[in-house]
Amino acid sequence: MVPISWYLIFAAALFCIGLFGVLARKNAIAILMGIELMLNAVNINLVAFWRYGTPRDISGQAFAVMVFAVAAAEVAVGLALFISVYRRRRTVAADEIDLLKW
Amino acid sequence: MTIDQILFILVAAATLGAALLVVTSRNLIHAALWLIVSLFGISIFYVFLNAGFLAVVQVVVYIGAIAILMIFAIMLTRRVADTPGPRFNSNWIWAVLISVVLFGTISWIISSWPGINGTKPGLVEAFDPVQKLGVALVSPEAYVIPFELASVLLLAALIGAIIVAWERE
């Protein structure tokens, strides 16, 4: 029997890996991937708490579904942004996209 | 060490390994493929958690749509996708530090949480999460408003993406 803590630890690890990706990767698309990982970690937590807490009411899954929707939207817009940035500046390296520099 | 614990550990190891490769592999396409793998692992976790619907949706949305989109984007920006050179930016040390510290903190907090060894309450028979979820998503006293909002958000994202990525001559 798997206790809930396993799921939580797993989710935390996944989250931190994703965070590392977000903070450290050069390529913007890779950063998006990191964000996806983080979102999934959150989802795991939600569902785990649903399953281990009160499976009678479905809120956990509902939230997870919402997260799916948000993730999809975020990826669509993000990728579109990167594509247009790439068109203008021929790069998608996050630290070269610094027009807002002083 | 029951059989599902073994399964859990196997899948978790695979998923985390894939995730690590996602954030570290030099070739972005590989990163994307690894992302697919780890997302697949996560959907298996949903299966473990008796959330079959979520598992399948995970595959549909993430693997069927998001990952494909990412690969597309990578290929469209191909020139820089497989350029040699540092895959990390200058302050990756900080990133590692923060991630590790965060992980430590979270695990510490979890370990100090009373309900840590909680186990699954048994699912009663004739309980269909899919049906319940469906009802919950469209019933006014539950989640119909967030549901609609999500759909509007998706529509907006759709249009926004088209507008942003539009190539104007």
Place this chain on the structure above:
Amino acid sequence: MTIESLVWFIPLPPLLAFFIIILITNRWKRASHVIAIGAAMLSWLASMAIYWYANQVEHLGEHPISSSIPWLPIGDTWLTVGVQIDPLAAVTLFFVAWTVLMIFIYSVGYHNYGQPKGDHDRPGIPPHGATISDVQGHMHKVPSIEPMYSRFFAFIGLFAFGMYLLVISDNLLTLFIGWEIMGLCSYLLIGFWYAKLSARAAMIKAFLTTRVGDVFMLLGIAYLYSVTGTLNYRDILHNPEVLHELGTTASGFLGLSVAGLVGLLLFIGAVGKSAQWPLHVWLPDAMEGPTPVSAMIHAATMVSAGVYLTLRIFPLLATGMEHGHLTPTMQVVAFIGAFTALFAATIAIAQNDIKRVLAYSTISQLGFMFAAIGIGAYIAAAFHLVMHAFFKALLFLGSGSVIHGVEHGVFHTGENVDPQDMFNMGGLRKKMPITFITFLIGGLALAGFPLITAGFWSKDEIFADAFGHNHTAVFITLALAALLTAYYTMRQITLTFLGEPRSKAADHASENVWTMTVPLIILAIFSLVLGWVGIPEDFPVVGNIIPNYAHEFVGETLLVEPKPVTFNFVPLITSIVVSLGGLGLGWLVYRKTKAGAADPQERVLGAVYTLLQNKYYFDELYDFLFVRPAYWVAEKFSYLWMDRKIIDGFLNWIAHLTSLIGNFLRNFIDMPIINGFGDWIGESTKKLSAILRPIQTGRIQQYMILALVTVAGFTALFYYLLVYGR
């Protein structure tokens, strides 16, 4: 829906049509005219229903169809507006509805709906025609569609709204509103082709001239309200006390009674609207507009409005009129009317433009009506108003049809002739038979051809009244005018239709589309048969066939129903003689006019002819009397002296002073103190920012790391304080 609410409904469709066309369908020609005509049709239906119902009511005069709502709060009372259909309004409604509908339909054909777009037509000028190539590749010049088609329908829609409002209103205020709406529309429509200089001049002239009348009219309304406290017809014109009160109290102006003064003021307004001498000058120029507009203004609506108003206020004029002896105001009305009738007729005989002739004939016919009112022949005036509306609309539409046909010829031959000059026409009876027949009917009606035409009966009634109440001067003047009328009518018909074509264009003229001919036919029928409803009972032979409907029905409008004059042969003979004589004379003079030949009248009349052709130099006179002085004052006095010297000088002086003060302030306060401080702030901010700037690297990941570290730090702090602190 009750009959009253139906009355309310009458003016609405044209208004809606106006807004719909202006706002929505102004790019879509078909929809525009469909909407406009549909609206006219609705109003027509409603009007007919009302008219039919009004005929069922016993003593409509005492109990008119009326309803009213409170509109404006004035102090403690409410100004109520409402609708009222009494016999006069009913008959007016009858002819307005018919003529308006006909004109709407006619306009479709007149503006060449269905023709191609012009080669280089621009909005604001009449269409120049389009070049199309048929299957063999021959190039043809054909009429082209009006560029501002929708706009035209919107305008006449508004115009019709104004007229309906005026007719159905039960008080002078709403009547005045409709009146002014029509003024605006006539302005817009006369200047419809605003790119033509003449059209612009004409529109301004029409607007200003009528404005002169309207000012007096407004005065009259205001005065009436101040003395009676109401503007409702019933309250003023239908209760004897008020009338007697008004009639007896002196206004202290030229010894007129209040009633007389008010009547005079309102009548001046009517003079302006109905283009009576001396305010007649605008109407002939108004021919610059499209012909349907001319028909609208000169037959159906606007000029009739003047007569309608005068008929409305007839009790005011007539109060204090012992039988036979006229009040001063009525004498004025009678004089103006009779004079204008003769005066305009004399001008009309010397005009060559087919539409101008009709314009002057309109003026003169209106003169007839006013004269009739002036001598108390109320019913005759109303009767003639209706008849005239029909046959004059017919004549105008007919002339438009003629012009249209000749234009077609012009396009066909490419010959450069004025399609409106009657001397370029001739022989059109073969080319456009329908137009010819209908025009002939209209002309005969105008000339008062005995027995069969409507004009005869109405005119005869006027004569009978004038003679019966032995106002001999008026009688003779009108007789002369009638003679001239018949004469120039025949002149026109002869020049236009009879004889041989006097130009290739006329030779190639062709009949028009059904949208133009059908209204002509309908109106022609009316101009024939409608007269028979007004045959006096004691008229020989035909007298008793039909009851004198006009007399019974319209007569009820007044408090005391005027009794018909006893029949007398003198006026009958006179009218027959003058009409037949005039017609015959016209034919004799013009039956053989050659192309390019001068007008035969020139030999006979000589200088008088020139005088007439130049309309007694009235335009020049007014130009000299009013326009030039106005220009002069504006130029010399207001501009050069007042503006330049006094006002500008003062302003310049002030400006100079101000600049002195300003310089002082700038040099001794602003620059050293305030600027210094400001600059210091700016500089220091710059330095500071230069120090802080490097934090903003523009790299999002660094920002995130920064944020996360900060958050972590704060979390640790709070954790320490909250958990270990206690």
Place this chain on the structure above:
Amino acid sequence: MSDPITSIGNWIENLLVSLGTSPGLTVLILTALGVLVVISFVLVLDILLVWVERKIVARFQDRLGPNRVGPFGLIQPIADVIKLIIKEDTIPAGADKVVFNLAPVIALVAVLLIWAVVPFTPTLVGADISVGVLYIVAVGGIGTVAIIMAGWASNNKFALLGAFRTVAQIVSYEIPLVIALLVPVLLARTMSVQGIVANQEIWYIVTAPVAAAILLISGIAEIGRTPFDLLEAESEIVAGFHIEYSGMKFGLFYAGELLHALTIGALFSTLFLGGWRGPFVDQFPILGIFYLFIKAFFVYFLIMWIRYTLPRIRIDHMLNFNWKFLTPLAIVVLMITAITDKLLENVSGFGYTVIMLGVNILIVWITLIILRSYSSREREKVGEPRPVANVDVSNTAPGEGTPSTSSTG
């Protein structure tokens, strides 16, 4: 003995338990066995499919087809397989080896995975999961990944182009596919495939023919067969995403495609043709397998018919057809079906069917009307004469000066 397979399963289970394996392990072993059986069965069927395909295409093209090896050339596919296996297996230079080798496997697996939820008999189904229909869609997504992997890893322009095209096509045609799938789900009130079949006293092709048509069309597009075979349009991009593949790797793609076609057939017959339903199936559930495959092969034949009859369509037409026609139609059908179903809550079976059929016919009729008007508009747009060269340039704005270059339609 009416249901041999189930009884065999029970026998093995009892055997294992008696051998003393833990229940979890037993389940695991049984599942593995089942998977093995199904997969091998399907793959053998696949080999047969090669022969079927070649025979039928030969008939369509008025040839004899394979007739040398074995009776009616029945052994021909075996020969093909041997040839494919012994062929040299090349890996293009600069290719991403792992991905390159992984792609065909995933492609085939993705197809095989679908069979997990296809119910063979009332009692026999791989996994009767409560979201079976959605599962099918998800697995289709995996197939897409395989194709894009292949296209990218081959390090070849045409392969990449083919992959792009494929993904564009599949991703866009997934939408009407999913919506059409939702119609049976709606009618059966369940997502489990077995449940859908169980609810089909009257085949859903009767109650929802339009949805069936949409499913068939988008299914053909999903497997990328003519008229939707732009992903391997020989005339444009040599062979599409599997241009660089040779030997058995290509064989896997090939098998995957064939099998996918049959799978679509099976799906269609499961969702709309009543799956294993047929006479006597209640007494002898084993008959269900035959019924299912008869229907599946019928649909497969239909697909082939279309494939060898219609030409290939242009890519923009393909996308327009999906986005401007198929998807809106699917949405409309779904909504109308839902509303009608709600309205007919208390209508007996027969009347229900009739009304549903009528509604569908109505939809088709209206669609045809709209299409006709649209097509006539198109025609006159195409048909209108081009402006002649010598137009009066004076009053035409610059740009429309030489209209002969701008082609109308």
